[in-house]
Amino acid sequence: MNAPVSTPTSAPALTKNQSLVFDVLDRADAPMSAYTILDRLRDHGFRAPLQVYRALDKLLEFGMVHRLESLNAFVACAHPESECCGKGHGHGHGTVAFAICESCGHVSEFHDHEVDHRLGAWAKAKNFKPAKTTIEIRGLCGACAA
Amino acid sequence: MNAPVSTPTSAPALTKNQSLVFDVLDRADAPMSAYTILDRLRDHGFRAPLQVYRALDKLLEFGMVHRLESLNAFVACAHPESECCGKGHGHGHGTVAFAICESCGHVSEFHDHEVDHRLGAWAKAKNFKPAKTTIEIRGLCGACAA
DNA sequence: TGACACACGTTATAGCATAACGCAATTGAT
DNA sequence: ATCAATTGCGTTATGCTATAACGTGTGTCA
Ligand SMILES: [Zn+2]
Ligand SMILES: [Zn+2]
Ligand SMILES: [Zn+2]
Ligand SMILES: [Zn+2]
Numbered sequence: 001m002n003a004p005v006s007t008p009t010s011a012p013a014l015t016k017n018q019s020l021v022f023d024v025l026d027r028a029d030a031p032m033s034a035y036t037i038l039d040r041l042r043d044h045g046f047r048a049p050l051q052v053y054r055a056l057d058k059l060l061e062f063g064m065v066h067r068l069e070s071l072n073a074f075v076a077c078a079h080p081e082s083e084c085c086g087k088g089h090g091h092g093h094g095t096v097a098f099a100i101c102e103s104c105g106h107v108s109e110f111h112d113h114e115v116d117h118r119l120g121a122w123a124k125a126k127n128f129k130p131a132k133t134t135i136e137i138r139g140l141c142g143a144c145a146a
Numbered sequence: 147m148n149a150p151v152s153t154p155t156s157a158p159a160l161t162k163n164q165s166l167v168f169d170v171l172d173r174a175d176a177p178m179s180a181y182t183i184l185d186r187l188r189d190h191g192f193r194a195p196l197q198v199y200r201a202l203d204k205l206l207e208f209g210m211v212h213r214l215e216s217l218n219a220f221v222a223c224a225h226p227e228s229e230c231c232g233k234g235h236g237h238g239h240g241t242v243a244f245a246i247c248e249s250c251g252h253v254s255e256f257h258d259h260e261v262d263h264r265l266g267a268w269a270k271a272k273n274f275k276p277a278k279t280t281i282e283i284r285g286l287c288g289a290c291a292a
Numbered sequence: 293t294g295a296c297a298c299a300c301g302t303t304a305t306a307g308c309a310t311a312a313c314g315c316a317a318t319t320g321a322t
Numbered sequence: 323a324t325c326a327a328t329t330g331c332g333t334t335a336t337g338c339t340a341t342a343a344c345g346t347g348t349g350t351c352a
Binding site for chain 1: 215216243245247248254256258260261264265268269272273274275276277278279280281282283284285286287288291
Binding site: 048 | 298299303
């Protein structure tokens with residue numbers, strides 16, 4: 001009864017908890033911390049942080065959610081469809097960058113092939129094997145900077 | 147008696163606590179968390195996290211220390227001398243990237259002008275005003291990947 | 293049927309960071 | 323000299339973020 005429920009869609013089947021967490025993030029207009037997500041889901045039976053973290057771990061693994069390291073918070077994936085660096089595992093995409101507005105909280109997710117390339121070139125030259133790359137720009141969005 | 151002690155060098159004068167914290171980081175061969183720094187300085191009279199965090203805040207402000215967001219840890223600045231993007235406030239440098247070995251903890255700090263340029267161009271196009279940019283590559287260094 | 297994998301729930305604990313108070317020393321007017 | 327503003331410091335308490343360790347239930351597949 002706790003197994004994932006398969007759906008007619010292409011995305012990986014999500015369990016109930018994973019769906020609840022993803023829906024909260026997908027509807028949010030700013031990054032959310034795990035504990036904020038927890039509070040939003042108290043009415044759906046969530047009682048402990050682990051319920052959130054376990055769902056987040058899976059959603060991160062599926063590539064449906066991103067963690068913003070500079071905020072200790074999470075966002076639903078909203079990367080543009082440009083699959084130029086897709087890695088082929090279904091939804092997958094290459095390294096992505098985030099622009100985070102410190103005033104309104106809005107996050108823009110984008111991919112820049114040249115940035116990826118330059119960082120990859122540095123790694124290759126130094127014989128460094130990248131596993132995960134974080135790029136986050138904090139600042140003010142166009143609307144808030146005006 | 148708590149005022150900074152001026153020195154014949156060019157760097158900003160550091161207070162006793164700031165010097166102690168910087169020395170610990172400068173001698174370390176891997177990033178250190180604030181609490182680890184605290185433990186190293188118990189013998190020098192440190193008793194509370196705030197003593198560390200306040201020193202770190204100043205050192206970050208001076209550009210002598212960097213925070214690694216993906217690790218919640220700190221490193222002494224070790225950027226190469228290339229001052230191509232120096233901002234002129236003494237030691238200052240432009241956006242810097244970190245390659246962090248998940249096996250041995252070694253951190254390489256580097257600057258890539260083209261990456262800076264591309265991220266700046268994106269920001270300009272989107273009318274986003276960057277305040278601080280984080281670039282961190284987690285992976286395995288040459289020595290550990292062998 | 294039994295071994296296994298996986299999602300789940302709960303309690304406790306670990307690790308990271310700041311709020312709020314008050315004191316001491318320095319600085320730089322007036 | 324004296325006062326006000328600033329800065330650094332020390333302490334206590336608190337809050338936020340994340341994981342360890344345990345046990346349960348359920349579906350899968352020899
Ligand atoms: Zn994405
Ligand atoms: Zn904004
Ligand atoms: Zn540096
Ligand atoms: Zn290494």
